[in-house]
Amino acid sequence: MKPTPLELARTALLEERARLMAEQEEMTIQAPDPMTYGSQAAAASQVFAQQRDLALREHNQLLIEAVDAALGRIDAGTYGICITCGQPIAAARLEALPAAAHCIECQKKAAAGRHR
Numbered sequence: 001m002k003p004t005p006l007e008l009a010r011t012a013l014l015e016e017r018a019r020l021m022a023e024q025e026e027m028t029i030q031a032p033d034p035m036t037y038g039s040q041a042a043a044a045s046q047v048f049a050q051q052r053d054l055a056l057r058e059h060n061q062l063l064i065e066a067v068d069a070a071l072g073r074i075d076a077g078t079y080g081i082c083i084t085c086g087q088p089i090a091a092a093r094l095e096a097l098p099a100a101a102h103c104i105e106c107q108k109k110a111a112a113g114r115h116r
């Protein structure tokens with residue numbers, strides 16, 4: 001039996017979620033390397049690495065939340081519908097970005113608003 005587009009989307013979202021969670025895990029268990037203690041330059045680069053990891057984790061967390069929200073919309077039966085204007089989101093966009101919550105038009109408007 002051929003999976004429906006909704007089933008495909010759910011599978012893609014679950015895979016994406018698993019990948020993001022694994023990345024989150026990887027970044028969390030990274031313990032400081034005792035070899036890098038002692039030199040100031042090493043300490044500075046470690047602080048930099050920690051800040052970078054933190055930024056990545058925050059970014060990752062947002063992606064996980066977007067995926068969770070999309071999974072929630074599948075269950076609610078509103079998946080693929082723009083949460084801003086209520087219009088259907090293009091299938092090609094959902095294929096490329098299964099967690100997309102906005103249609104391309106609203107996404108453009110939001111991006112334009114941010115950069116103004």
Ligand SMILES: [Zn+2]
Binds near residue numbers: 082086102
């Ligand atoms: Zn829209």
